Structures are given as structure tokens and as C-alpha cells.
């Protein structure tokens with residue numbers, strides 16, 4: 001049966017960083033809603049332009065378009081064995097839609113690692129995040145700098161600071177997270193799927209903890 005993992009946590013907690021490592025180790029697909037919106041914007045699709053108008057303000061993109069985008073992504077062949085969902089679901093309506101989608105694929109949400117960090121740490125991490133233009137590889141100016149400033153170690157493309165990572169938008173994103181996404185913590189806790197992970201540890205320790213939880217499943 002396919003394995004689906006939902007990474008939950010505030011912006012800057014380290015979901016994208018861990019999702020990329022886990023995808024490599026488990027061979028499951030990495031499905032990041034934020035990356036999908038950014039790819040759509042790069043290609044100037046209608047969805048990309050619509051999403052950008054919300055992202056720039058730090059607001060959530062409406063549920064209907066987000067759900068449709070993820071549904072399309074999960075029907076791709078590389079998701080047949082399952083996926084690591086990073087950034088989706090972010091609202092109760094999205095979580096309900098995910099249950100229905102996965103049931104269609106004969107699957108379910110198996111595990112929900114919930115990565116936490118203090119608000120001060122989130123702001124510090126997002127403020128120093130540099131993202132690779134080509135594939136969204138993630139760096140931090142202090143905590144995980146590239147070998148050469150401004151250049152991705154993995155594909156040589158330019159590193160940039162996301163527009164929504166600028167200080168004005170970050171506080172709003174954290175507020176939106178507490179208001180709209182926090183209810184999912186209780187939702188998945190009640191379902192017996194949540195495991196809490198201290199995101200203040202270093203990247204390697206968090207990966208170890210995630211792999212340990214996955215192996216026990």
C-alpha cells in the first residue's frame with residue numbers, strides 16, 4: 001500500500017529541508033504546494049498568477065484551487081508508492097479533501113510529523129533563507145550557507161530571497177498559520193497520527209527522529 005506523510009509546522013520550521021532529505025532516503029515523491037505555486041508563477045499560468053496575489057500578502061490561496069492542484073499532482077506516476085506532503089493540507093477543508101483523494105488511491109495519511117520551533121527562531125530562519133531559482137533547493141545564510149554565495153551547490157542556479165520571506169510578510173504568515181493551520185494539529189492528534197518533533201534541533205537530529213518514527217510505522 002502507498003505511504004503518505006504530511007509534514008506539519010509553521011513557516012520556517014524546516015518542513016522543506018526535511019521533506020527533500022526524506023524523499024531521497026525513502027524514494028517517496030516530494031509534493032510541496034508552495035513549490036508548485038511558484039513553478040506555476042514562473043510559467044505564468046493562470047493558477048500561478050492567482051496564487052501569487054495571495055502569496056505576496058502572506059495569505060492562503062483559496063482551498064478549491066489548492067485542492068485541485070494537489071489532486072492533479074498526486075495522480076502523477078511518481079506518487080504511486082506515496083508522497084511526502086509539504087505545506088498541504090493547511091486548512092481543515094484541505095485535510096478533509098485529502099482523506100477523500102487518498103481513499104480514491106487506496107491510501108490514507110499514515111503519519112503526521114509536527115515540527116515546532118519558537119517564533120523568534122522562525123523569523124530568524126525565514127529572514128536568512130535563500131532559495132534556488134531552478135529547483136527550490138533551500139539554504140540559510142548562517143545555518144546552511146552554500147559553498148559560493150548566491151549560487152546553488154546542487155545545480156549552479158541563482159539563489160534568491162523569496163518575496164514573501166521579507167520581514168513585512170513573515171509576521172502575517174505566522175499569524176495565518178496560527179489561525180488557519182493550527183486546528184490540524186488537534187485533527188491529526190485525535191486521529192492518532194501526530195508525532196511532535198522539536199524543530200529547534202539541528203537538521204541531522206530532526207532527520208534521525210523522522211526516520212525513526214517512519215520505521216516504527
Ligand code: ADP
Nearest residue numbers: 012013014015016017125129139140143202203
Ligand atoms: P519550511 O519549509 O518549514 O518553511 P525550510 O525547510 O525552508 O522551512 O527552512 C527554513 C530556513 O531554515 C531555511 O533557510 C533552512 O535552511 C533553515 N533550516 C531548516 N532547518 C533548520 C534547522 N534544523 N536548524 C537551522 N536552520 C534550519
Ligand code: ADP
Nearest residue numbers: 011012033034054055059060061066087088090
Ligand atoms: P513556508 O516555507 O512558509 O511553509 P510555502 O512555500 O509552503 O511556505 O508557502 C508559501 C505560500 O504559498 C503560503 O504563504 C501560501 O500563500 C501559499 N500556499 C502554500 N501551500 C498552501 C496551501 N496548502 N493552501 C493555501 N495556500 C498555500
